[in-house]
Amino acid sequence: DGGITQSPKYLFRKEGQNVTLSCEQNLNHDAMYWYRQDPGQGLRLIYYSQIVNDFQKGDIAEGYSVSREKKESFPLTVTSAQKNPTAFYLCASSISTSGGTDTQYFGPGTRLTVL
């Protein structure tokens, strides 16, 4: 059963805490992405990674960090520096970002709430 999994589905954080959101894919995709979704804002790119051990900042990377130690995993850490972290976080993957445009496939999302 191939796909993208995100965990947890819901996450609550106290102010000042760092939290890590998990994203795993078994699609053998090279590229992975993290988006943030707020009501009325659409999808905004946080970070993306085209290959293992390499990643690039997206449009709203401040207050976030990522790692890509394995092809199938791309965890996102929301740090205490992120001033307004309450949002719905979506992970996506695509086959490759080189040589053409590939469809992005999304995980089910993690809803993060700061208490």
Add this chain to the structure above:
Amino acid sequence: QQQVKQSPQSLIVQKGGISIINCAYENTAFDYFPWYQQFPGKGPALLIAIRPDVSEKKEGRFTISFNKSAKQFSLHIMDSQPGDSATYFCAASRDDKIIFGKGTRLHILP
């Protein structure tokens, strides 16, 4: 140059009617235009996509119309059903860059 403008923000359609969502882009380098459907609390799922070498693509009740000269494309949902109630996102992409519209919340009245 990088924006994708989507309208309307919300749409209410009677069951059996036609739902139409429009998008406009600015960057002529974009070469792939997908539409995503998202249900509450779920991730977006690819619905249908088109490349600029064709003017229309149809899959079941869903049709994309593409106007390259006007830099516009639209999603038509024929015979709209209550199960189509969701948020729809258009997007434009090239290589590793994809830009999403802000979404249209569609509600189909039973």
